Amino acid sequence: MTATTKSRKRFRARTVILASGPLPDSSFPEIRGIDSYTGHRIHSARWDHDYDFAGKRVAVIGTGASAIQIIPELVKQADFVKVFQRTPGWVLPRVDVATPPAVQKVFAKVPAVQQLARQALYWGHEASATALVWNTPATSLVARLGRLHLHRQVKDPWLRRQLTPDFTPGCKRMLVSSDYYPALQRDNCKLIDWPIATLSPVGIRTSDGVEHHVDCIVFATGYDVHLDGPPFPVTGLGGRTLAAEWSGGAQAYKSASAHGYPNLFFTTGPNSGPGHNSLLVYVEGQLDYAVSGITTILRNDLRYLDVRHDVQRRYNERLQRRLTKTTWMTGCNSWYLTKDGFNASMYPGFATQYLRQMRDFRYADYDAVERTAARVSSSA
Structure with missing residues (x-):
């Protein structure tokens, strides 16, 4: 994986944790005049x-x-x-x-x-x-x-x-x-x-x-909320980009991994926002999950881990069904939602529920590619 700065300096790494934060940028609002x-x-x-x-x-x-x-x-x-x-x-x-x-x-x-x-x-x-x-x-x-x-x-x-x-x-x-x-x-x-x-x-x-x-x-108009991707381009397998794939609303698996972007782990990723407790509690769970993933890659000498598309899809279908029953979907206009009302921000549950899912890193939920071999299914 390669990260390129504005000065064109390049950094290569086996794994990356994207920790840009949920509200990294701010700008003046678009007000007439x-x-x-x-x-x-x-x-x-x-x-x-x-x-x-x-x-x-x-x-x-x-x-x-x-x-x-x-x-x-x-x-x-x-x-x-x-x-x-x-x-x-x-x-x-x-x-x-x-x-x-x-x-x-x-x-x-x-x-x-x-x-x-x-x-x-x-x-x-x-x-x-x-x-x-x-x-x-x-x-x-x-x-x-x-x-x-x-x-x-x-x-x-x-x-x-x-x-x-x-x-x-x-x-x-x-x-x-x-x-x-x-x-x-x-x-x-x-x-x-x-x-x-x-x-x-x-x-x-x-x-x-x-x-x-x-x-x-x-x-005092708040921050730029990046509901359609990070504040900089992220390119995955085959030239796919998060900005394009998340243009209709960001989705990930357990808010930490996205299909097609192997070895990339998010903090404060999609649907990881709390409406009642400290964000730091959630971030700690995300970091523990990333460490579990990185440890799995190193222990098995893998080229990369990529969350399976079907696993990510089922996870988000369940998540969005649960979100329909929350206060965030009761009709107000908030920065939690995209312009068309899609909730890509909040987690519909207790912090204890969120931490429980983050402690459970399932190797079978990912496709694994060995460093010297072709793609193999981790569930095989």
């Missing part, structure tokens, strides 16, 4: 730490996970902040308390206690899948908690209405904050929920005809 704006532009993923917000009129486009962290800090510095919202999200209160010194001492003296605490956090998040991955009575409890949090923090009925989501909790990424709603109610902050018609040289013009003059626009 964006190139005409003459003020300062900042993308949340590439923050301009040298820009002085003091005395500035600032617009924030977006109200997702990045925005709800940025806005409470901006209102402390800027003269005025206008927040442009397309869709309100579900916001839950953030429990953020310091670990008492006495507890820190116990953790230091008895590491097993700290491990138990970490396990409690893990299983607590696992339990939340029953509310966030599938639409159950527990999902209604999450919605009730979100509405209660909104009602307690936002007193103005009209603002509450503007901030009330109309989709099932879990369908989009859940937001956690206890200072976002208070920030929106400061005297120097205003929420705008009219759609953006165009950017102008001096600011943002909304569909109600109002032109909002601002000195700086912060684009």
Whole structure:
């Protein structure tokens, strides 16, 4: 296998782990008139730490996970902040308390206690899948908690209405904050929920005809999600490319291997995203799976392992059937889905289920090619 850099430097390896991450790139959104704006532009993923917000009129486009962290800090510095919202999200209160010194001492003296605490956090998040991955009575409890949090923090009925989501909790990424709603109610902050018609040289013009003059626009519009392949070309057997084969939605086997791309293992591959637990848990399982595959190649002195097409197809058919029963497929427009509604991002189950499948590396699921022989079926 060969990897070629932009400078044309080439690296050869027997196996490759593609670990570019699920959100490796960011760019300004395609908004009409964006190139005409003459003020300062900042993308949340590439923050301009040298820009002085003091005395500035600032617009924030977006109200997702990045925005709800940025806005409470901006209102402390800027003269005025206008927040442009397309869709309100579900916001839950953030429990953020310091670990008492006495507890820190116990953790230091008895590491097993700290491990138990970490396990409690893990299983607590696992339990939340029953509310966030599938639409159950527990999902209604999450919605009730979100509405209660909104009602307690936002007193103005009209603002509450503007901030009330109309989709099932879990369908989009859940937001956690206890200072976002208070920030929106400061005297120097205003929420705008009219759609953006165009950017102008001096600011943002909304569909109600109002032109909002601002000195700086912060684009908290998220990252480029590569649902149709990695952010660079990947070529497999016979000249096939992932970009072409995944153009209608990415598919892999256990999110880690793709037919026609032997000895290539993915981290954060197709359908490996969690909606309730830490992504790191899933990545650890993917790395263990890659190590099992690489060890198999070395132990058997193979030229390569290539997951069988029929195995990959059956796996994805089962996966997509399970996905139809999740909250992600209940009708909201999220970055989890392709434009035609195909879910190539999320894993429809518990983290424990995902890790169980990743611990089971089945040699029979692959076609093996020996270094000095023709292709042989690993199941023979």
